[in-house]
Amino acid sequence: GNSVTQMEGPVTLSEEAFLTINCTYTATGYPSLFWYVQYPGEGLQLLLKATKADDKGSNKGFEATYRKETTSFHLEKGSVQVSDSAVYFCALRVNNNDMRFGAGTRLTVKP
Amino acid sequence: NAGVTQTPKFRVLKTGQSMTLLCAQDMNHEYMYWYRQDPGMGLRLIHYSVGEGTTAKGEVPDGYNVSRLKKQNFLLGLESAAPSQTSVYFCASSGLAGSITGELFFGEGSRLTVL
Numbered sequence: 109g110n111s112v113t114q115m116e117g118p119v120t121l122s123e124e125a126f127l128t129i130n131c132t133y134t135a136t137g138y139p140s141l142f143w144y145v146q147y148p149g150e151g152l153q154l155l156l157k158a159t160k161a162d163d164k165g166s167n168k169g170f171e172a173t174y175r176k177e178t179t180s181f182h183l184e185k186g187s188v189q190v191s192d193s194a195v196y197f198c199a200l201r202v203n204n205n206d207m208r209f210g211a212g213t214r215l216t217v218k219p
Numbered sequence: 220n221a222g223v224t225q226t227p228k229f230r231v232l233k234t235g236q237s238m239t240l241l242c243a244q245d246m247n248h249e250y251m252y253w254y255r256q257d258p259g260m261g262l263r264l265i266h267y268s269v270g271e272g273t274t275a276k277g278e279v280p281d282g283y284n285v286s287r288l289k290k291q292n293f294l295l296g297l298e299s300a301a302p303s304q305t306s307v308y309f310c311a312s313s314g315l316a317g318s319i320t321g322e323l324f325f326g327e328g329s330r331l332t333v334l
Binding site for chain 1 (some may be wrong): 220223252254259260261262263264267269275277300311312318319320322323325327328330
């Protein structure tokens with residue numbers, strides 16, 4: 109089946125630290141891959157996406173590269189800020205009615 | 220710029236009571252979804268709709284019903300609430316164009332507690 113596994117949290121970092129949140133997937137066919145972010149009390153919003161192998165999605169200093177050979181889509185940011193504190197979800201989409209989400213990783217950035 | 224709007228935002232029910240969550244989107248999207256979010260489990264798909272008048276079961280449909288009488292609205296019903304349905308519910312929508320490359324747009328969520 110189609111599924112996403114992402115690193116368990118919570119993750120606590122100091123401001124300006126480097127961030128990596130691991131995400132691996134299992135899918136039939138050729139999925140599109142997404143990272144969503146959820147700020148406290150809000151719904152999920154798209155952070156970035158990649159729709160084919162070797163594509164790199166980027167937004168707000170975050171990056172993730174679609175690695176078909178390792179079935180991974182790890183999220184990275186070179187220097188996190190307090191405002192990046194949120195829950196991050198990795199997701200894949202293989203058809204119009206099937207978007208699968210990982211369990212979410214809570215990130216807390218301390219000043 | 221409303222996007223996806225869910226009502227109510229919060230609700231407390233007693234076991235056995237019924238209720239309906241309403242989702243409205245103003246983006247003329249074909250696809251609409253209901254998810255539930257539980258700690259450590261991410262989001263799980265309850266039901267979805269690929270167009271007005273059509274609905275289908277997702278990953279965890281038991282205990283829920285849905286209706287899509289108008290393109291812009293997607294209703295989620297609980298006929299007889301159970302404590303296991305305590306969760307945060309999210310509605311999402313997606314346009315037809317772009318198919319699997321397109322993102323889902325989410326509402327702000329509805330927190331339901333069943334006592």
